[in-house]
Amino acid sequence: MGDSSREQETTGDASSAGRRRGLDRRQILKTTAGGAAGLSLAGCLDTYGSIVGSDEAEPVTIGVLAPGPNSDTTGRSNLRGAQIAVDELNEGGGILGRDVELAVGDTNRSEPEGRRQYQRLVLDEGADVTVGVATSEVLEGILDDVAEQETIHLTAGSVTMTPSELISQQYEKYKYHFRVGPLNGHDLATHQIDFLDAMGGELGWESFAVLVEDYIWTESLWDVYQDELDGDVTFWEQYPPETDDFSDTYDEIASTDADAVLEAVAHTGATSLVDWNRTQQPFGFGGVHMPMQSPAYYEQVDGNCEYAVGYTNVTPTAEYEPAKSFIEEYQNRHNGNSPIYTGYSSYDAVHVFAKAAEEAGTLDSDELVGTLENISVSGTTGTIEFYGADHEFAHDVRYGEDYVHPVYFQWVEDENGEGVQNVIWPDDQAEGDYVEPDWL
Structure with missing residues (x-):
């Protein structure tokens, strides 16, 4: 799943920048009322926890949760995407007029x-928001912590x-979670069915x-397959990870x-x-194959x-903004x-948070929840909006042609003998037609 072996990551600035200076913001806010007289000479606290009139407004800290940010492809892209977004924000004046920094876990x-790592980022590094988490087991493990800390988490x-x-079951407790990307498991499988409905005849896949x-992440996909494909399936198997x-x-x-x-594979895809390819099996190959998304x-x-045919939100040849830039x-x-x-989802998540903070005029998580529920951001993966609190997929990114609508591509060899991800669907982004394996 990794990028090219020549790739190296430098994270020293990001990790060191996450260290808090001075008294923790939450503690300051809790003690402001009782200690107003003691702060009178230095100035008063504004609604963001900074001292009005001081030359050093406390930075906004983005906590990035990523697996192996120096070595793992998934985590490395998480961190790099967030870093680019932070740099762009700082070049444009930061968030609420304050610098933005990264803390990495x-x-x-x-x-x-x-x-x-989640607790360290929020409690020790003072993260105002956390983004990332690529593994379902890890995400499920921090949900109670997110609820307890009442700090926005944007899954990427x-x-x-x-x-x-x-x-949906306990809104007030768990409302601080939003998924910027990818699609949730149900919508991911639905998108796959939509692709097959549109392209199955052209591919000869009936x-x-x-x-x-x-794995946990495939459970919802399996349910959709059984509901939508039952009459067209000749073989079913959930195979063990080993x-x-x-x-x-x-x-x-x-x-x-x-x-x-x-x-539908993420952890065990290569084998x-x-x-299938080496033994030239007498059938096509496609689906939600996370490793195959890597351009390398x-x-x-x-x-x-x-x-092989695979799904991804964006390929390196995307021509629309802001993905291209x-x-x-x-x-x-x-x-x-x-x-x-x-990388795309982390980049989008940071910009989504920044826009929500600017619209709300605060970093207060409870106020940001309402703003995020109504936000619309033109992201690298499409128009990012979230399902509402009453929706069965509450706070997940919306799926659809007007929202986030991934592409299907096929790995083919170009004239230089190099592999490229050739988009075959949807039509408005298609770069070529499906090519049947030469052994069929």
């Missing part, structure tokens, strides 16, 4: 470590349905073998005459895809993803390497 894809990576379910890794050989599975699928394998994936698997800046900073999905 490495979740290590571990629920206990994710909780520890995980698709688990648990946050919206909790918000019957499917559904192959899904057995599976490292798909030859028997593919033999069984081939015997059912399925036109294509429909996958199933490479096995073709090189990483020695071209053994050629002809963000991609160019990312590439300029990082030796030509392009972001993956977490």
Whole structure:
């Protein structure tokens, strides 16, 4: 899942910038009423916790929760996307006239470590908001902490349905969570069905073998597949994470005459895809395949993803703004390497928070909740708006042609022998037609 091995990350400035100076903002706000006389000579606190009239307004701190931000592709893109957004904000005057800084927490894809890092960012680093979290288990692990700290968290990576379910059940407790990207699991699967409805005939895909890794994040996708595809499915399997050989599975699928394998994988994707390509299975391959989203994936698997079809929010060749400008800046900073999905979502999340703070005129989380519920931001992944508090997917990013509407692409080889993500759907972003594997 990693970007090119030549890529290196420098995070010293981001992590060191997250250290708080002076008294914690929340403690100041709690003690302002009782200590007003003692502050009279230095000036009064404004509504953001800064001393009016002082030359050093406290920075706004963005806490980034990312797995292995120096080494893991997902976490590295999380951090880099957030950093670009912060730099842009500082060049434009910051948030509410104050500088913006990053504090970084490495979740290590571990629920206990994710909780520890979340608490450190909010309690020790004084984060005004947290963004990130790419692993569903980690996100689910911090939801009670987010509720307890009453601090906005903007997810940028995980698709688990648990946050919206909790918000629907206990709004006042869990209302501080919003998902900027990617789509939640239900909408992700719905988008997949929409793609098949639109393109299945052109691809020659009318019957499917559904192959899904057995992780928390796939549960909602599995439910949608069973509801929407039942009559078209010749084979169902939720395979265990330790599976490292798909030859028997593919033999069984081939015997059912399925036109294509429909996958939902994140942690275990390489083996199933490479096995399909190397053994030239008699069916197509496509679906929600998180590793395949990386622009460096073709090189990483020695071209053994050629002809596979995958989903992503944005490819490196996107021509619309602000995606194009963000991609160019990312590439300029990082030796030509392009972001993956977490980079786009983190970048968007920081800008969403900034706009909400400016519209509300405050960093107070309770006031920001209402602003975020009504916000609309032109992001790299589309128009970002959130489902309302009464919706079954409360506070998740909206899916649809007028909102966030990802693309489907196919890995093909260009005239230079290099792999490219060729967008095949939707039509208004298509860069070419589907190419059937040369062995079929």
